[in-house]
Amino acid sequence: MMTKIGVGICGIGTVGAGTFNLLQDNSAEIRRRTGQDIQIVRVGCRKDPEGCDVSGVPVSRDIFEVANDPAVDILVELIGGTETALELVKLAVSNGKHVITANKALMALHGAEIFELAAQYQVQVKFEAAIAGGIPIVKSLREGLAANKIHLVAGIINGTSNFILTEMAKAGNRNFAEVLEEAQALGYAEADPTFDVEGIDAAHKLTLLSSIAFGIPLHFDEVFTEGISSITPEDIEYARELGYQIKHLGITREMPGGVELRVHPTLVPATEMLAQVDGVMNAVLVQSDAAGVTVYYGAGAGAGPTASAVVADIIDVVRGSSGTTSLGFTADGLHEKTILSIEEVCCSHYLNLHVQDVPGVLASISTILGQNNISIEALIQKDARRGAAAIVILTNDVMEADLQNALMQISGLPHVENPIQHIRVESFDD
């Protein structure tokens, strides 16, 4: 016999309306997949809903009524923010309701507390929509790759940053501020766009990905986070000449000494799939021991793609518990691991140094690099006019601590302008 499952949706913005419509539009298909009758029994929103027709469904102005409604089995949290959302989710869980959320900040910051409460009340908390919108990356890591030891997860997980970098690369002379304004006008950016361009949104998402990949507790505070605001069209051009695209990546990799957890602009070899992901699209690359390299591509935001992830989580809950925590490991299987500091990360680096074109300046730069065990893999000199030049260097793989030391010394040289541009390179070697 078909059971009725009550869904309550809190927040009817773009994603909420998309979720409402998708549950209605594809109800027959969803019933064929679950054998259950999933119905929206209450909506909570502060303003009149736009983008979906809620007539026939009770609407509460007080979203907490949704968490207290006995007809609600699954609460969908789409209000955003962290304070009220945390209160709402905790109330829903304490009332024995499963929770689905698209709220990456909430989960990255308060996931541990929420998961503990969910275990206590034996309900599920799912967040596929929080990372890379329509790409089922949580399910891929939790389920599709569950047999593997994961080595690396690296991805373009903020569409706004990718859109800005793509536009800057296309147009050549457009600067960062101009393209950001366009991204905001197109509605891609977060309410506070510094979350996008300074890498915080990507850091929220990477925190979750790292825990799901390696079975470690959430470590948002330890993510090394750098945004794209210092990237210039000149860097994009020079990187291209060296055979690279600049992408804003979230990278988490398990090394013998610990786990790398970092978000920053990155030179990606132009031949890599991630280098070819343009506009607002997202993509995630996973290196694992049995499956090898797998890459997942799709829309990282928007009503349809995000609603697709929310509704898939609802369907998962309806189908039954997987017997693991929200991170895809058993409670005993979650292990603390050291998070490596950025100084302990070893990779190649792109340097762009603006210098006065005087004899010996290049020699003094390369001497300092050599003294810090850094060797030069490629070097180009640009614009040696009017007494000034740009020296662009690709280093070998070096420990970041050595690189930082060298940069500090170089920045003290008399003919070198500050700040020195410095971008990490990712070659995706196993």
Ligand code: HSE
């Ligand atoms: N602001 C986010 C982005 C939305 O640009 O990717 C999806 O999380």
